[in-house]
Amino acid sequence: MENPNLAEYLPIALMFIFALGFVVTTMIATHVLGPKRKSKIKLDTFECGIESKGNARIPFNIKYFLVAILFVLFDVEVIFMYPWAVNFKSLHWEGFIQMTVFISLLLVGFFYILKKGALKWEE
Amino acid sequence: MITFLTFKIILVALVFVITLLVAAYSTYAERKVAAFLQDRIGPNRAGPFGILQPLADGLKFIMKEEIIPVVSNKFLFILGPCIAMMTALMAGVLIPWGGTLTIGGETYALQIAELDNGILYVFAVVSIGVYGIMIGGWASNNKFSLLGAIRASAQMISYEIAMGLSIIALVAITGTLSLSEISAQQAGGTGGDWNFWNVVYHPLGCLIFIICAFAECNRTPFDLPECETELVGGYHTEYSSMKLGFYLFAEYINMFISSAVISTLYFGGYNFPFMNDLGLDQNMITIIGTVVMFAKVAFFIFFFMWIRWTIPRFRYDQLMNLGWKILIPLAVANVFITVASYLIFK
């Protein structure tokens, strides 16, 4: 069960502790050291000097949501390419053809997206 | 084991301090470079040539009043900048800062941790970095912040794909995902071990990677999330004191780490030309190599600033078109051209 690679994660954990310590200490320090003169207007949200209307819990364009979905899909495809890339030299032409099939299907989807105008931001 | 552990602790502390110092002095350098490019003087009051300016700025950030809007979500409002700072600090763990040092018969590598899939670790940290901005911007409950946060996250995720794709050709030719191995493969000298930097073989991949690095750091010309002419301050409109400082600081740390990753992947990392022909011993080569690495990093930080004061900001549709319609097809084409030419000519 003992895993030799675990030792490599020890310094990463160490760095995490350092970073966490730094962030927490600074946050507490700035909270303690800074002046505290609160007023109602100061704690209002900023809206270019005019009175703020409503809040920011408003729906936004569905395009952003679409970008996020497409990002998930493309991200998975890119991840699939890494094991191939590492083994590319041993897979040779065979691997090249395998990846061509995979990527051409990805490109079909990509051009479908472009054709449908899903990524059109100009309008 | 004990010496190994002490060495790692010293290295972690050193990298941590150097990261913060470089980030702090990048703010100073940015102002000086801007001043130089615009024919001004820049900060020159705090200390000789103003070199104490970053310390003064840091102190001022800590001493400022902390303002948390009443309508915001308090916990998430504080969490946002903390995540941004944490991810920025964690990204530098796998970068090889130098070769190996031999002290008292033991060999130490100047790298905090060596993982089999180092590049992917960096990408993982980058992909977590989106949350800092998203959560901070949303928790502020301010319309400008929300717009900035959404823009920033859409931009960062769009360019992450092109970034991932641009590396594939490099990975296919080097056959590894480990940053230290990629560095080692670029070690140069004359005769049998004559190697070029990776940028010679992957110029297009390098260009795409650098563009994506700019977009991931939210640097000009990709600084739409915080473009002051439209969104006041973007996702950090409501932030003050050290929380604002963390956001700004995280940007500079990200810039430092991206410069280090760019130098490692494409520009030879800690290697320098003819390093094996000068007849130096290994420790000397490592020390010079580390200096060379930092010189390369400094150059890329300067490059980031140079671009900032040269190229104007994109419009949002231009930014999205560049990311999706130009960089992704280019990156795919780059993979095919590189791989096919390797198979044909090798």
Next chain:
Amino acid sequence: MTLNLFYFLSFLAVLSALMVVFSKNPVYSVLYLIITFFTIAGHYILLDAQFLAVVHVIVYAGAIMVLFLYVIMLLNLNRESEPHKSNILKFAAVICAGLLLVVLVGSLKGTEAIVQQSGKAGIGYVKTLGEVMFKEFLLPFEITSILLLAAMVGAVMLGKSEKTNDTI
């Protein structure tokens, strides 16, 4: 050492998974879910599946959770418009989750035989994984791309159907 780490990670995973369900604010639920994914990545590292661990963080914590966060931000999260769930709905949810649990437990019970026969060294490394993927599991790999293509088409259809102009 490894065993203690395992217990610690499991404790964290279960705790944050419970917090996902019990948090009132959906954004907190997403954050707890991200922590859960991190602890699961930790489990992968303990099993020496390093590539899987990092991919898990990139895809689940870094991509899918961003999508979740978008969806939650897209919803109106004003306090007054918080949906009130009726008891019938809660009851139905419990039954569904219970059935899912039965399915998961049932499917995991059969895997013991498989776990014992896979003893290939270094299976967690990206190199070995790639070798297996492109030699033994080539067809499923290629079919995956068709699946992703279908998902792309579906996403575009969903995103394009709505034409509203009163958003930002």
